[in-house]
Amino acid sequence: MIYYILPLAHKQATLEIVGGKGMSLSKLLTAGIPVPDGFHVTTVSYQIFVETNHIQPHINKLLDGIDSNNTSQLEDVSTQIGKLFHDGEMPQEVSAAIKTAYARLGNIAVAVRSSATAEDLPDASFAGQQETYLNIQGENEVLAAVKRCWASLWTARAIAYRVKNDIKQELVALAVVVQKLAFSDASGVMFTLNPINGRRSEIIINAAWGLGEAVVSSLVTPDTIVVDKNAERIVSYEVASKEIMTVRTLDGTKEIPVLERLRKKHALTRDQIMRLTQIGKKIEKYYQIPMDIEWALEKDKLYIVQARPITVLTPEWALPEKDVIYTKGSLAEHLPNPVTPLFATLGLEIINRASALLWVDMFDKCAKKLLPENGAYTIINGYVYLSAKSKPILIAVKSLSPRSLRRALTNSVARWEAARKEFEDVIKQWEEKPLHTLNAHQIMEGIQTVFYAACIYFTRIQLTLPAASISETLLTKLFQGAAHRAGIKDTSVFLLGFDTIAMQSEKNLWSLSEWVKLNNNLTLYLQNNQATKIVKDFKSSVVPDGVSQEVWIEWKNRINQYFKEFGRTAYEFDFAYSTPQETLTPTLESIKSFVEEKGESPFLRQATFEKRRKKAEEVILQQIGGTRKKLFLKLLHWAQETAPMRENAIYMMGMGHPIIRRMFQEISKRFQSGGAISHLDDIYWLTESELVELIAQLDKNIPLSDMRGAIPARKVELKKYQGYVPPFKLPEENKKTISHATQKSKDGKIVLTGIGTSIGIVTASACVLNSPADFESFQPGSVLVAVTTTPAWTPLFALASAIVTDIGGPLSHSSIVAREYGIPAVMATHTATRTIKNGQMITVDGSAGTVTTWSKV
Template identity: 80%
Template sequence: MSMVYILPLAHKQATLEMVGGKGMSLSKLLTAGIPVPDGFHVTIAAYQNFVEANHIQPHINKRLDCIDSNNINRLEDVSRQIGMLFHDGEMPQKVAAAIKTAYAELGSIAVAVRSSATAEDLPDASFAGQQETYLNIQGENEVIAAIKRCWASLWTARAIAYRMKNHIRQEEVALAVVVQKLAFSDASGVMFTRNPLNGRRGEMIINAAWGLGESVVSSLVIPDTIVVDKKAERIVLYQAASKEIMTVRTSDGTEETTVSERLRKKHALTRNQVMRLAQLGKRIEQYYQMPMDIEWALEKDTLYIVQARPITVLPPEWLSPERDVIYTKGSLAEHLPNPVTPLFATLGLEIVNRASELLWVDMFGKSATKLLPDNGVYAIINGYVYLSAKAKPLLIAVKSFSPRSLRRTLTNSVERFQSAREEFEAVVREWEGKPLDTLNAHQIMEGIQVVFYAVCTYFTRIQLTLPAASLSETLFTKVFQGAARGAGIADTSVFLLGFDTIALQSEKSLFNLTEWVKQNNAFDFYLQNNSTTKIAIDFMSSVLPAEVSQEAWAEWKTRINQYFIKFGRTAYEFDFAYPTPGETLTPTLESIKTFAAGKGESPFLRQATLENRRKQAEQEILQHIRAPCKKLFLKLLRWAQETAPMRENAIYLMGMGHPQIRSMFHEISERLIQSGAISQPADIYWLTKSELEALIVRLDENKSLSDMSGAIPVRKTQLEKQRDYMPPSKLPEKIGKMISGAPQKRKDGKIVLTGIGTSTGIVKASACVLHSPADFESFQPGCVLVAVTTTPAWTPLFAFASAIVTDIGGPLSHSSIVAREYGIPAVMATHTATRSIKNGQMITVDGSVGVVIIDE
């Protein structure tokens, strides 16, 4: 059988093995009657014939032997050498003749020459954008040269590394090429037949810009974004962008030019064109029976499809579990920024809901049943915890703002906080005093539930004290902002800073510990010359480090342990699966090291400065307030000053029970490991409540236990996947929010994130993105701290951060208050900072206007 080097585009024989993924896809579309520009395939056989005739493969194998996929410079070098082999190779006579004939039959016109790899665009592998496309190629020699360049693009550094990492054998890959009439696009872009931002099945998203599609595909331009409701067949949203650049044809290829002022903001597609394009998208999706990513072009008024592939990664849909219920990331959900572990989702949340329900009954009386959703106050959607309530805002408002309810919430808040704290403390201390080895697993499990119920009850009680802090600050600011400005005080938060909170006492304690370190030269040397990880390992081990005396080491251990007894009763995150400060020593050690190196400001000095400023501001503003208002001023000021530190302390203590809960879980874990049910202590958090309870029953009866460790990796992978989702702040979502949920714009080619500026100042520095305490050791002093949110346990990092940026939070959240204490800029509620900003990127944080600029 003679080799087939060329096939017509719409040929029935166009299989993946012959024409690659892109080629097969275009053939399928043509046979389904979709408008695709005409052309032909240059088959895999042509590539193989060329490689064989020029003896290229042995050279490739030799160059790739023993190469490291992470050594980019070496890969680039090898890729260039392989590229030259293709460039210099002679096109075999038969292949060249077949290409020239097919090109002549097309009419020797301008064409697009596109790579089509055998392994690309498969549902489980995304090779998108790895191989090249050449546009506006004219003349048979130019077409042959472009085909060779496409073949060579199979060997770019990126493609080689991708195959190595995914264990795809290099000698088995080959490349077909599609040669197609070039659509002279007036506009072009991409269409996703399912909304790739929120996973909505019923929505399509179309991006459109002027000129050829390259500017859209390679992100050189911000295109128009159009959301189409598939079922209702209507445009839900047309967001026109300022399209400043377009790709146009030149005499020998393409180039980017600027778009005329007149066209920049103009819609690139008419309503009729959008609907016709959506119809095509629906047909393609039905034909493939899966969501598709489609490239299209508009020539005069004719639409062409130039590429269609499955969407490989789709976020989940954010559907409300119950009708007529509103879900928000408020209240406790703010303290659970990450997806929750199986044990927290099943055991923890049940207890949270039990305590919250009592709070609702207490707050709303008989109306509580009208507001409580069937699934409880807190629900889990795609792994994330949401606060929920039946959609009756009027009822909630009337009940929350009734005189009785307001009086209860706003009076004696500090005393109520103190009594909630004392009751919570009593439960924790009682369980800390019990020798766990004398209890059976069932008794320990009951203890866990008792302590965690105390945690949740405490949280519900401080829910009724915290509004006093927010309201007093808001009222004080509203009433006296004018007077403050008159006195030359730009920011009224000066009146509420410099008080002695637990977080500040904790920092002072570390600072004092550092003073002790500095007096001990040998120890100071040991601290500065070892990594925090090494110091933490030494601390946990029973071996004395060589460079330290026995006496100094014993003193050091005592001091650190005392610090954790006093300040380690807190949590980084409300899900009890996360280690507490006493278990993750590195952040604390990092603070001590930084203080010892003289890099951090003394907390004593900082507090004294803030206190002086506060007193001075009070004197200055009093001169600007008329006598009748002075009484009100002092009353509101004292109320705000009493409640502000209470808010910080109340939240700091939310995690007071977590260390004890974790040591109880640890005790059960050790027994489960001995019985072969799990393999490491943290595995317990990946079990569900019912699985754990079943194991405990058998454990206490000395029966054999089934091995649960097989199920755990799958659950961990699932949670990692959920971590990449972007949970909307409210469900159901408003139509306009669906575009991205991300207030992200571009200015001068840079990405600009918009949030709420909560502490003024401008800083340009390197970003450090922290998702959990596990990332703390990577934090470098002077960086911008970027996190989903922070809790008081994160405070040691603030002393060394140059600015703070978070995904959620507001002017009165912990991050904002602490940033103001430290005098560093803060921008909250950016929604996407932790996903948009990469570690080490230079960013500019402007706390006065609430923007973050990524200086790429």
């Protein structure tokens, strides 16, 4: 039997017939959940409409060879497909069935909702990709809305999603749900877990006045209610100023201002919250999974209009040990992403071994009381955290005698230079060894030796970096008033323009670009090709057309010489990530930008800052005298001596990573030949014990264990971790409320609040970079958005219009370099990399410390 329409609760209401949303509503009715009455327009009706009007062959032709990243092409094709649906005639049998079902509802105002056959599934959430039309009344209007829903299966976003996820376009179909429209006094969404901190024991409810579109579309900041699920107790009720609401009109809906007396009034009573909580618990129990639920309140009666599984479950940040504080500070700040299995085992063990020595050096007998059982660093949900027992912290701090503090703050530059020399000696020793002549165990010994040296170097600079931060802080705190009186707005001017390694690196690239300009053919080649193509040519043995072999060899030699001098660094401390020597795009993009005269000369910029610095010193010295003048000069000298050291010390943290990765690659080639792994980088997805076992097998010349089957699942798990937002500190200070990293303004734009660390305002396209693998996507003039940055990222700063990071502060690398480049910077937004999308227009206000989104992608 052919079903053109079905009642909402019907045994034939399967996913294939009524789609994800429709099937969900049928399930809810079966479970006794209050759902507004209505009916399904089945996928059979869609298929008959498409077949009768010969639409699918046109769609196939339009989609042939389409680029899922070409927005304008997608929009154009979507418009053409939409016209096919608009102009198509509704088959008589379908039209009659819809009219009859609508008449049974009483010809009332309805909501017409799309229900895709691949929507709202646990492993493929399409939520929000198709359309909903509210306050539709009259049979002709309902028929037209159904056609518009069908056409919304072919929005640019939906087409791109299916292309990227390899979903066959010709197999998709769309059902439609037609429901009585609840005349909502209030409405909103409910999560049966806390999506911020992952607690399964809490329900989060968002509530606002009117229809739910204002909440779902982020047009209004709703009330946020946290409920203890088990105790059915309201933990917190945060009342928002609800300035906009969606209401019915004669021909649809519109947004209107909320009456002043209602803006800060609770949208829900305690009784309504408790009833909504009970419904949420019932739905979650029925589905056996946390749920995302849309609800409406009409004359004190609650309705559920949609419920779908939460496809990305926020983790609970369970603490490995009691009475321990975990933070993303110190070395953890240089590990912003979830770490690979090899780093989590081998890397962390070496880090903790080196850190234990530092703690003994700093806290002497208190070190054992302070260190947790797992060591100074541990992993929670894939992320590295610095940890310390909370109760003995005060004891440990008191154990820092004036003598030990004085030791940490004096001779810091000399101590750093000694640590650097010791680290360099270890690296050179292993760089000189012919790796192919060593057995795997010997190479592994080299990896452990160099990485241990890197960790020891980091512990040494931990005792030198405080001098830089304290001297700058004291200079600013004690003389900011005098600086302002002298007309100096930002005291950082006293510390800019020095010749750090990062500055030397950029000047080297500038000089290289000046050499390029002397060669017309090479200049044209760089101007006419993307950086990704230049990288490919650089790695090839073939000389590009139009460039002489002599010039090309010289070009490659100069680039290689640059990396020999400045390539001993790392983008991230996890050795699984490529180094600048491997990820050439930022370096070549900088040269290309300089050649095209889009970037400023670092020589000129440095000279300008040096001039400003000296001028500022002259001006402020006229404002102060006597003992204050002596103190100022002493602090100024201290800060100016240690500030470059801070940047240089951090730049060299990853100095051993290039040789470490070469050694891993040598072992990996042997694993690959023996069938243990499929790709060279798969070695980082092994654990330490697996690596040691394979090395033993390799050196004994016995068959290698096949690890290829275990690796894909580990990659999937790490990808899951990448979607998490790691709290900066655990346990979270306030367990009763959820923290809002974002604020939604009255016009729907999202405002992130952080710390403004470099003044200025810029509006530009955002480029979110999670790792070096994303560098190729960076476009000059974009806002660089990252969890954090290291000195190795500096070439990108020359191309960026502003900097936004999840973590960091006024004295972080990102802040310092942004001020050097004169571009705005906002640090510590906590969620920028998760909230902002690539290509989204944003405004970065470095003075106010805010980042405002302007458009959706």
